[in-house]
Amino acid sequence: MKTGKFLKQLRHDDIVAAIGEAEQKTSGEIRVFISHKPVEAPVTVTQEHFLRLGMDKTRERNAVLIFVAPRSHKFAVIGDTAVHERCGDGFWRQLTAEMTTHFRDSHYNRALLLAVKKAGDLLAEHFPRRPDDQNELPDQVETD
Numbered sequence: 001m002k003t004g005k006f007l008k009q010l011r012h013d014d015i016v017a018a019i020g021e022a023e024q025k026t027s028g029e030i031r032v033f034i035s036h037k038p039v040e041a042p043v044t045v046t047q048e049h050f051l052r053l054g055m056d057k058t059r060e061r062n063a064v065l066i067f068v069a070p071r072s073h074k075f076a077v078i079g080d081t082a083v084h085e086r087c088g089d090g091f092w093r094q095l096t097a098e099m100t101t102h103f104r105d106s107h108y109n110r111a112l113l114l115a116v117k118k119a120g121d122l123l124a125e126h127f128p129r130r131p132d133d134q135n136e137l138p139d140q141v142e143t144d
Helices: 003-009 012-023 042-052 081-104 108-126
Strands: 029-034 063-069 074-079
Touching (some): 012 029, 074 108
Parallel strands (some): 029 063
Antiparallel strands (some): 063 074
């Protein structure tokens, strides 16, 4: 994916709205990060950003980070410990396979909206919204 084409196609408002909608059903947190830098090991870099963004500090350890590095044609989706314990590797493999299909077809925004929705559905199933729930992390799309 070409970075310029990728960024032109992104509709930040739609992604932020999808995050907000998903988080209305769960105590979990979802973030999207777009890196303009070249990335060799997307999972490692995603884990580093996860920690840097404080995503490991949520009350229930139930945050999900969707990371895309269009310049390197790489991406990763990871969840905190409580999320991963409940869904295992199969969920992440299926989600990334579906995203890959959209990325290959140059449907970049669709891939991110799909990831937000699927992560939100997973979080809602295992971490339903609580009466005292607070939005612990910003919903905007982050970039570097």
